[in-house]
C-alpha cells in the first residue's frame with residue numbers, strides 16, 4: 001500500500017485505517033480525506049493540523065478571589081477531552097483504544113506501584129479541576145517518571161498556555177500513529 005493506494009481509498013477505507021490518528025476524533029480524518037490526492041503522507045498530517053488550527057478558540061478569564069477561572073468555548077479543548085487519562089479508569093477497565101493501550105503500556109503505566117497510581121490519579125484530578133480538560137502528553141516519548149514530572153510542572157501553567165501545549169502533544173501522538181500505520185501497512189520501509 002503506497003501513496004497511490006491511499007489516494008484511491010474510499011472515505012470508508014481511509015477512515016478504517018486512519019480514523020483514530022487523533023484519539024476518538026474520526027471527524028478530523030473524515031474531513032482530511034477531502035484533501036486527496038495527497039502528494040506525500042506529510043500532507044495528511046498537514047490536513048489534520050489545519051483542521052485543528054481552524055477550530056474556534058475564544059477564551060475569557062474571570063478573576064475570582066485572585067484565581068483565574070477560565071470560561072471558554074473552544075473547539076481545541078474538545079479534542080483534549082476525547083483523550084483518556086493516563087493510567088485512568090479506561091486503562092483499569094480495559095476500554096482504551098488499541099493505540100492508547102499500546103502507548104500507555106509502552107510508557108510503563110500498566111506497571112505502576114499503588115503509590116505511583118495514587119499520585120498520578122491525584123495529579124490528573126487536580127489538573128482536570130483546574131483546566132476542564134485532561135492532561136495530555138505523547139506517552140510514546142515519555143516514561144512514567146517523565147509523565148509525573150511534566151504533569152506536576154504543567155499543573156502550574158496558565159490555561160491558555162496549557163491548552164496549546166496539550167494540542168502540541170496531540171499532534172505528536174498523531175505523527176507517531178501515522179508512522180505506525182504506514183509501517184504496519186508496509187507503506188514505509190520498516
Ligand SMILES: NC(=O)NC1=NC(=O)NC1=O
Pocket residue numbers: 083084085086099100101103104134135136137138139140173
Ligand atoms: N492523556 C493522555 O495523554 N493520553 C494518552 N497519551 C498517549 O500518548 N496515549 C494516550 O492515551
